[in-house]
Amino acid sequence: MSNLNFTPFPEIRTERLLLRQVLLTDAEAVMKIRGNEEAMRYIPRPRAKTKEDALAVIEMLTNGIKEGKSINWAISNIENPLEIYGIMGYVNFYPELGKAEIGYMLHPDYWGKGYVPEAILEVEKFGFEQINLQSIEAKIDPRNDNSRKILQRNNYQFDRLAKKEMTFQEEELDSEYYIKHRTS
């Protein structure tokens, strides 16, 4: 694994999307996404209920990029990059294993349009080709059928079920782990 220096920020273009850095000026959009109950249902993080909460999320994402500990992109409309559909990226790196954990979410207004499938291909390409990952891991709540579909359609293999792996808001949660290895 190499080059966890994300300056300048590596923007990615796909047919319909511009994957760009999440900026403080995106606070309103981040609040809508990270504050949405449906979108956050299977994400064990506190909901962003206020603009201040959203700013704190953006600051955390920015620090991760600066420190080379994570990288998240705003999934935005290529025709109008101020319109953010969601956020996606590598939320954790495990340099000693050559592995990263991928995460993604969209506001429900943008579900079912194939945006995450479109973005994930390029984010994986970035991971395997630019930072030389050996594998990409994804962790889902076993109830999250939509997320499992994304992984299965992208050839992630089921790795393991971790029972009662964490507690969030007094609920013990299981996690399913999926993994994709580099092929060349």
Ligand SMILES: CC(C)(COP(=O)(O)OP(=O)(O)OC[C@H]1O[C@@H](n2cnc3c(N)ncnc32)[C@H](O)[C@@H]1OP(=O)(O)O)[C@@H](O)C(=O)NCCC(=O)NCCS
């Ligand atoms: C999981 C998620 C990223 C999928 O992204 P997407 O770009 O909508 O993916 P797709 O367009 O391929 O749609 C996937 C499935 O979502 C379901 N779906 C689509 N629109 C939907 C809607 N309006 N309501 C409920 N489910 C819907 C469909 O089952 C679809 O599968 P299909 O292609 O067989 O019809 C998205 O649903 C999401 O952001 N969920 C909330 C956040 C989350 O759970 N993230 C993953 C954490 S591990």
